[in-house]
Amino acid sequence: MLHELAKLCHNVKELETDFCDDETSGLITLIKVQSNLQNLCLYINNNVENQAILLSNVIKEKENLKRITLKPNILLIPPTFIPSLKKLQYLILNNEEGQVFYEDKKWNDWEYFLSKAFFTDLRYLEIMNLPNNIECLIIERSGGKLSDIIVCHLLERQGSHRTRPTTKN
Numbered sequence: 001m002l003h004e005l006a007k008l009c010h011n012v013k014e015l016e017t018d019f020c021d022d023e024t025s026g027l028i029t030l031i032k033v034q035s036n037l038q039n040l041c042l043y044i045n046n047n048v049e050n051q052a053i054l055l056s057n058v059i060k061e062k063e064n065l066k067r068i069t070l071k072p073n074i075l076l077i078p079p080t081f082i083p084s085l086k087k088l089q090y091l092i093l094n095n096e097e098g099q100v101f102y103e104d105k106k107w108n109d110w111e112y113f114l115s116k117a118f119f120t121d122l123r124y125l126e127i128m129n130l131p132n133n134i135e136c137l138i139i140e141r142s143g144g145k146l147s148d149i150i151v152c153h154l155l156e157r158q159g160s161h162r163t164r165p166t167t168k169n
Helices: 002-008 021-032 049-060 079-084 104-115 132-140
Strands: 014-019 039-044 067-071 090-094 124-128 148-152
Touching: 002 021, 014 021, 021 049, 039 049, 049 079, 079 104, 104 132, 124 132
Parallel strands: 014 039, 039 067, 067 090, 090 124, 124 148
Antiparallel strands: none
C-alpha cells in the first residue's frame, strides 16, 4: 500500500506511521519521494537491522524536517541521520520500551552522532528513558532557543527495573 501511496503523493508535509516489517520498503520509498516533508513520526517496533539502516539513510536526506518523533524504542534505528537535522524545531525521543542501560554500543552511537549535530532552531524537546549523558548532549547541542523541555524516566536508575508504587497495608 505504501508503494502505491509513494506513486501518488509527493508533497506530504506530515507523516505518522508504524515501522513494520512487511511495509518497511514502502515506507522508505514514501519518505524518499516527499518534496515537502516537515513532520515525521515513526513508531519503531521491529528490529530488522538492514531495513532500519535504509530508513535512517532516507531520513538523512530530509534535511528540511522541522519535527521528528521516534517511539517506543529509539535504539532500533541507527542515529546516522541526526546530524542532518539542521532545521529541527521539535524533537521527541520516546524510549519507553527500550533499554536504557543494556545496549551500551547503541547508546555510544547515539552519543557520537549527537556530538556531530547542532540544533540551532530547536524549541521543543521531549525525551523519555534516555541516559543522562544523551539528554545533556541534546540540550548542549541545541541553539539556545529551547522553550520547552520535558524529561520523563520510567525506569529506576539503579537497576533498570520499572518503578512500582509501594503500598502500605
